[in-house]
Structures are given as structure tokens and as C-alpha cells.
Amino acid sequence: MIRILKWLSVVSALGMVFVLIGGALVTKTDSGMGCGASWPLCEGKFMPTDITPELVIELSHRMISGIMGVVVLLLSFLSWKYLGHIREVKFLSFMSSFFLILQALIGAAAVIWNQSxxxxxxxxxxxxxxxxxxxxxxLLIFEVDKKFDTASLHIAKRHRIEIxxxxxxTLIVVYTGALVRHTNASLVCGDWPFCRNDEPLAALNFVQWVQMGHRLFAGILFIWTVVLFIRVIKNYRQNRVMFWGWVATMSLIVLQVFFGAMVIFTQLNLGISLMHAFVISLYFSMLSYFxxxxxxxxxxxxENESNIEGETSSR
Incomplete structure (x- = not known):
């Protein structure tokens, strides 16, 4: 069963990448209404006759999301049943299914009733x-047979709080980035990293402030990641999981800044924009693992403190 769960978890993770990228593609191509105000059917039909690029993008996203919904629910059920004794499994099984269903419902509500x-x-x-x-x-499923050895890892309390x-x-930064796209603020600033080199901040309009607000939050995140990376390398160099995990995390935030700048320089190139969404997803996943x-x-x-107190009181 563990082998089946491994394959199922890999398929689910890869499938969710397509769901994430598909959702970003729908937003960036303005294909949200490609199927009209109809959900889950497209224009109220199983097989719509008037095929447009927006319809294909939206319908494909719905189909992939629907298939992955079934796969993720199956993964959650089997993980809960066979690995529920592992502390985090039940929580993650619930979270994966709950938020997948929630995002589908919000997408449906946006199509039927429109949303701000x-x-x-x-x-x-x-x-x-x-x-x-x-x-x-x-990762937990692969950890069952010790593919990832983290038993000896100790993270200081101050570093745990910072993580x-x-x-x-990062979720706040992600939200401001999504707000940039939904308010059509992606290209309202012609320069980078500042909005316009010859324009004072007081002259910026609302959508320019949305764009610059996201850049400010993203800049703080980049600096924070660099500082935390240095601390981790200094204190946990001997631990392979922490060392290489934070090397990967640092690499991802550098890539994220690069793609963010290239979105402006390439005038919202679709491939660059999708990579921008993909990299932040990997970055957030790495942080969540920590x-x-x-x-x-x-x-x-x-637990160790409780054991020590128990031994002390018994004496």
C-alpha cells in the first residue's frame, strides 16, 4: 500500500502543479468567462459549439481540476486510513481536500455571480x-521508509518563530501579487524596481500603488529570505536537510525576483508570467516543509521537558 500511496502522492503533486499553472493561465489570458456564466458545464452544454481559445483554456482547467479533485480525495482517504498514526497526516489530508474544494467553489462563484x-x-x-x-x-509518505532523515534535527526556538x-x-506577498493581476496593474509601471524614475510617489494612482505595494512586500521578502538563509547556513551547516533545503529556498527567491522583473521587461510575456507563479509556489512549499x-x-x-520534569519530581 505504501508503494501505491507514493505513486498516488506524486501524481497528485504533479497534477496540482497543472491546476496552479492552469488557474494562473486562465487569469493571465482573461479566460475566466470563456465558458460564459455557466458552471460546471460550458455555456450550459456538454459539448459547446462555438470554440474559442478562452473556452479551451477555461474548460481544460475545469477538467484538470475535476480529475485532480478525485485523485486528491482518494489520496487523502488512503493516507488517513493507512498512515493516520503519523501526527501530521490527518491534518494535511484534510487541508489538501478542503482547500481544493474551496478553490473550486470560489472559481464557480466567480463565474456564476462574479466577484470583486x-x-x-x-x-x-x-x-x-x-x-x-x-x-x-x-514527503511524509516517502519519509515512512526513511527517505528523508530528520529525526536528529533540532531547530532553535527563535529560528522556528522566524520560519x-x-x-x-509569504501568503501576504502572494495575495498582493494576485491582486496586481486582477486589478490589471501588471504593466502600469514602466520601470523597475521603481514605478517611474521621473515621477514622484505622490503622483501614483491606485493601480500603480497596488503594483508598487507588491514590489515593496516582495523586496522585503527577498531581503528577509537572504538574512534567514545566512542564519541557517551558519547554525545548521552540518544538517543536510536544512543546508540543501535552504540552498533550494534561496535559489527559488532569486528566481522569483528575476521573473518578476522580466514580467515588466518582456511586457507580460505569458511564459515568464507562468514561471513567476510556479516559482513562488515551490518557494512557499519549501517554507511550509520547514x-x-x-x-x-x-x-x-x-516532550523532553515533560520527561525531565517527571524524572525530577519522582526523585
């Missing part, structure tokens, strides 16, 4: 949480 830009900006973040839960569930904080902050490791360390630390 501020509500729709949360759609990508919800899909991201579902993908991350599936990604972590996959929690930067992960939550959150998982940090919560384990906190649990072991608390």
Missing part, C-alpha cells in the same frame, strides 16, 4: 495552500 478583485485575488493563495498540503503529504512568520508573510520540521522540533522539545 479583492476576493478573486485570494483564489491563487487557496490553491497554493492545497498544493502545499499535498506536497508535504507526499513561521516568514511563511505567513514549518513542519519546526513544529516537530517544538513537540520533541516539549
Amino acid at each position: 478583485d479583492f476576493v478573486m485575488a485570494a483564489h491563487f493563495g487557496i490553491s497554493l495552500i492545497s498544493f502545499t498540503a499535498i506536497f508535504l503529504l507526499m 513561521y512568520m516568514i511563511t505567513i508573510y 514549518v513542519l520540521l519546526a513544529t516537530r522540533c517544538a513537540k520533541y522539545e516539549k
